[in-house]
Amino acid sequence: MKFKRKELDMTVPSLFKEYIWLVNTILRARRITFAEIQERWLDTEMSGGVEFARSTFNRHKDAIEDIFGIYIECDRKGGYKYYIGNENVMYEDTVENWIVSTMSVNDIIADSRALHDRIVLQRIPCDDYLQTFINAMKRKVRVAVKYRRYESDSITEVDFEPYCLKLFNQRWYVLAHFHRDADGNGERDYFGVYSFDRIQDISLTDVKFEVREDFDAQKFFGECFGVVVGDGTPAERIILRAYGKQRYYLNDLPLHHSQKAIGQGENYTDFEYFVRPTCDFCGHVLSLGNQLKVIYPQSLADRISGMAVDTLKMYGIDVKNSAE
Numbered sequence: 001m002k003f004k005r006k007e008l009d010m011t012v013p014s015l016f017k018e019y020i021w022l023v024n025t026i027l028r029a030r031r032i033t034f035a036e037i038q039e040r041w042l043d044t045e046m047s048g049g050v051e052f053a054r055s056t057f058n059r060h061k062d063a064i065e066d067i068f069g070i071y072i073e074c075d076r077k078g079g080y081k082y083y084i085g086n087e088n089v090m091y092e093d094t095v096e097n098w099i100v101s102t103m104s105v106n107d108i109i110a111d112s113r114a115l116h117d118r119i120v121l122q123r124i125p126c127d128d129y130l131q132t133f134i135n136a137m138k139r140k141v142r143v144a145v146k147y148r149r150y151e152s153d154s155i156t157e158v159d160f161e162p163y164c165l166k167l168f169n170q171r172w173y174v175l176a177h178f179h180r181d182a183d184g185n186g187e188r189d190y191f192g193v194y195s196f197d198r199i200q201d202i203s204l205t206d207v208k209f210e211v212r213e214d215f216d217a218q219k220f221f222g223e224c225f226g227v228v229v230g231d232g233t234p235a236e237r238i239i240l241r242a243y244g245k246q247r248y249y250l251n252d253l254p255l256h257h258s259q260k261a262i263g264q265g266e267n268y269t270d271f272e273y274f275v276r277p278t279c280d281f282c283g284h285v286l287s288l289g290n291q292l293k294v295i296y297p298q299s300l301a302d303r304i305s306g307m308a309v310d311t312l313k314m315y316g317i318d319v320k321n322s323a324e
Helices: 012-029 034-042 054-068 087-091 095-110 113-118 127-139 246-252 279-287 298-314 319-323
Strands: 072-075 081-084 141-147 156-168 171-181 187-195 199-208 236-243 260-264 268-275 292-296
Touching: 012 034, 012 054, 012 072, 012 081, 034 054, 054 072, 127 141, 127 156, 127 171, 127 199, 156 187, 236 246, 246 268, 279 298, 292 298
Parallel strands: none
Antiparallel strands: 072 081, 141 156, 141 199, 156 171, 171 187, 236 268, 236 292, 260 268
16 A cells, blocks of 8 residues: 655755755656656655655755756656756756765765775865855855965965865865955955865954955856966867777766867867866876877967976986987
């Protein structure tokens, strides 16, 4: 016998798990009827053998739109099948998508505890500072930070306005906004990026601040590959040629949101970008060796090839003599 599930005693974590499950179920199916959703729901441990009520489905659908900005639409002409109406947002770098992805992985791992010794994860260094920065951002107060750069043994003390946080390559970064007097010519403001793993200590101050109305975190980092933003490198059109398996890797996991496939050959695909070719971008391109080649602009190709030559010299290889 099947029962209609009760809406009472539902905790927030339980509801979030159901939201994530519903989004992933519809996303994987592309098009799915409510009966099919019901069938898959009853196969989960979350259901407890209790049906997914239509009223619950409608409330979940509304909550998912409000919380994550994901629209679940119904194709009435195509057999009353549900689908993600704005699927493109699922691939944007937003907090909402990060929550969906993280909770999906957490649920999968939690349901596979018997395999915990066969699942290898990566630790994010110093993520214990995350809560402190979030508290400062909520309260709109400056933070006092003791910071040690990689190239220095000395500790620098700074205080700044925490504007936004960014996760990149298993590291958390904070975008710091500074105010300074500009030699009697008024006040100037500028930004800096600080890595959590180099912070020695942090505390909240009582100094309030307001985020500039024109600030948009996504736009601020929009032309960046990683977190290097203040070196003055302008964004430009770049074409990279990916060979062999790398073309498939880039297709599945783009280097940058501006990536577009613009051509292909027997064993390669050309990708176009509009991005700042900063040191972190160049370093990543170089790290892929002969799997990735700069096609345009020539100035960037020369820069990457120069970095490659310097690398070979470190190993005692004379490129000129090798070519002869």
